[in-house]
Amino acid sequence: xxxxxxxxxxxxxxxxxxxxxxxxxxxxxxxxxxxxxxxxxxxxxxxxxxxxxxxxxxxxxxxxxxxxxxxxxxxxxxxxxxxxxxxxxxxxxxxxxxxxxxxxxxxxxxxxxxxxxxxxxxxxxxxxxxxxxxxxxxxxxxxxxxxxxxxxxxxxxxxxxxxxxxxxxxxxxxxxxxxxxxxxxxxxxxxxxxxxxxxxxxxxxxxxxxxxxxxxxxxxxxxxxxxxxxxxxxxxxxxxxxxxxxxxxxxxxxxxxxxxxxxxxxxxxxxxxxxxxxxxxxxxxxxxx
Numbered sequence: 001x002x003x004x005x006x007x008x009x010x011x012x013x014x015x016x017x018x019x020x021x022x023x024x025x026x027x028x029x030x031x032x033x034x035x036x037x038x039x040x041x042x043x044x045x046x047x048x049x050x051x052x053x054x055x056x057x058x059x060x061x062x063x064x065x066x067x068x069x070x071x072x073x074x075x076x077x078x079x080x081x082x083x084x085x086x087x088x089x090x091x092x093x094x095x096x097x098x099x100x101x102x103x104x105x106x107x108x109x110x111x112x113x114x115x116x117x118x119x120x121x122x123x124x125x126x127x128x129x130x131x132x133x134x135x136x137x138x139x140x141x142x143x144x145x146x147x148x149x150x151x152x153x154x155x156x157x158x159x160x161x162x163x164x165x166x167x168x169x170x171x172x173x174x175x176x177x178x179x180x181x182x183x184x185x186x187x188x189x190x191x192x193x194x195x196x197x198x199x200x201x202x203x204x205x206x207x208x209x210x211x212x213x214x215x216x217x218x219x220x221x222x223x224x225x226x227x228x229x230x231x232x233x234x235x236x237x238x239x240x241x242x243x244x245x246x247x248x249x250x251x252x253x254x255x256x257x258x259x260x261x262x263x264x265x266x267x268x269x270x271x272x273x274x275x276x277x278x279x280x281x282x283x284x285x286x287x288x289x
Contacts, residue, residue, distance in 0.1 A: 018043055061088060061091075062087075085212050092172075103174060111152060113251055113252040113253070114251060117260045117262075120175070141179035151247075188214050203239030217232065217234060
């Protein structure tokens with residue numbers, strides 16, 4: 001099953017090219033009700049609706065360092081900190097945007113705007129302190145996540161060993177295009193992953209290249225306590241601009257179009273726009289750090 005949020009926040013099930021509206025006011029409430037909702041009787045063509053971010057969670061947990069290939073590429077640029085499993089931090093949920101919504105380039109803050117393709121998990125029900133063998137009971141679905149990152153800000157933040165602002169700026173959290181339930185995805189560790197910028201392949205890997213499993217990730221962070229509808233990311237794969245030898249030529253810029261694709265989950269497309277285009281005025285003065 002594919003679950004969508006559309007137009008003014010209505011929830012639906014996508015069947016082919018038709019959206020079947022469900023009688024629930026938000027996707028979070030859909031999961032809070034136990035993933036149960038009835039059709040309203042209203043049916044729309046997919047082309048006639050505007051897809052939104054499929055869910056705005058109560059908590060969005062970033063986990064990172066789960067793909068060893070990402071650590072290996074970081075060594076090329078002498079990254080300041082180890083990239084290893086069990087890195088976790090929280091995302092600013094107000095930064096979430098949906099499919100085809102723009103990522104706004106804040107020229108006054110960064111000159112190194114980067115992309116990170118990730119598979120994210122939507123938590124089906126509240127829970128805490130559970131083992132990996134129980135984790136499947138908590139998986140409500142999967143969604144594509146593009147972890148937009150300001151690398152120059154990140155390097156400054158990591159002087160203290162922590163970072164969050166570089167990834168939590170407004171519009172830096174594209175999520176979508178829909179939530180795909182586990183029965184339709186099958187094995188989440190056997191998915192082809194690819195990110196393209198203007199049609200050019202930048203990242204390519206397989207979810208099976210994670211050095212830990214999704215059940216292990218969910219179990220490990222269950223100590224924080226999950227709410228129904230929470231989102232947990234699983235880390236990016238190799239190929240990010242910032243860890244490339246020609247990084248300056250690969251960073252995102254206004255006019256670019258990013259397509260983040262995960263097999264059996266979907267394609268999340270977002271354009272990059274300038275501050276002027278987004279806000280109708282020049283950016284604020286350059287920030288001093």
